[in-house]
Amino acid sequence: MSYRSNLSVSLRDLNERELFCDTSLILVTLADLFMKKLVDGILEFRKNLRPTYRKLFSELALGQSPYALFIGCSDSRVAVNVFASTDPGDLFVSRNVGNLVPAYQEDESPNLGNAVAATMEFALHNLKVADIIICGHSECGAMHALIEGREKIKTPNLSAWLSHGESGLVKLGSFNSKLSKQNELSQINVLEQIEHLKTYPIVRERIKTGTLKIHGWWFDLKTADVYALNAKLNRFELFNEELVNRSYS
Numbered sequence: 481m482s483y484r485s486n487l488s489v490s491l492r493d494l495n496e497r498e499l500f501c502d503t504s505l506i507l508v509t510l511a512d513l514f515m516k517k518l519v520d521g522i523l524e525f526r527k528n529l530r531p532t533y534r535k536l537f538s539e540l541a542l543g544q545s546p547y548a549l550f551i552g553c554s555d556s557r558v559a560v561n562v563f564a565s566t567d568p569g570d571l572f573v574s575r576n577v578g579n580l581v582p583a584y585q586e587d588e589s590p591n592l593g594n595a596v597a598a599t600m601e602f603a604l605h606n607l608k609v610a611d612i613i614i615c616g617h618s619e620c621g622a623m624h625a626l627i628e629g630r631e632k633i634k635t636p637n638l639s640a641w642l643s644h645g646e647s648g649l650v651k652l653g654s655f656n657s658k659l660s661k662q663n664e665l666s667q668i669n670v671l672e673q674i675e676h677l678k679t680y681p682i683v684r685e686r687i688k689t690g691t692l693k694i695h696g697w698w699f700d701l702k703t704a705d706v707y708a709l710n711a712k713l714n715r716f717e718l719f720n721e722e723l724v725n726r727s728y729s
């Protein structure tokens with residue numbers, strides 16, 4: 481039985497046994513159950529997986545040399561380590577709500593809150609990364625919130641942050657009308673954020689010297705398929721052997 485099945489059994493038990501208790505107790509118990517899943521995972525790693533990874537981690541302790549910078553959504557379902565079969569040390573990662581990149585502001589001093597820019601600068605300047613991936617995904621809550629209207633968001637920082645994704649809204653209906661509005665916007669958003677990335681002097685310089693490539697990916701949650709942006713055709717194509725042979729060999 482999976483942990484999720486076990487958890488749902490536990491929740492049913494809890495509902496039956498704690499029917500008359502107060503809600504805060506149920507929430508605390510639920511939080512304990514979720515944390516138990518994580519700490520069980522650490523024990524599982526120590527027992528069964530650590531020997532396999534020990535050599536790799538001891539090498540990585542000497543320094544990292546990741547293949548690419550991955551900018552993705554914070555959404556827990558966007559599991560790049562699973563769908564791209566990556567190992568520790570493969571990717572330098574920046575994740576945020578909506579996989580957004582604030583555009584460079586010429587007339588402002590460096591923005592204290594722009595963690596994406598700081599991560600990108602470290603990846604390019606210190607780690608000499610030559611590829612940046614911006615990855616959107618289907619069923620993205622940030623895209624849904626943008627379509628609904630930022631004014632409906634009650635939390636001020638989230639509302640302000642999503643302003644970096646608003647530029648794609650006017651292109652809805654013209655990019656891939658076969659998709660739902662939410663999913664079409666998440667694809668458009670990848671292109672918009674690539675353009676934001678190109679506003680940074682360090683990115684422009686690297687592109688000019690041919691030492692940086694920017695890639696757009698899109699992860700479809702329902703099928704677990706990954707799509708690559710074909711910039712020439714202005715559309716996303718399924719990552720399969722034909723595409724990989726055509727584009728990466």
Ligand SMILES: [Zn+2]
Nearest residue numbers: 553555620621
């Ligand atoms: Zn998302």
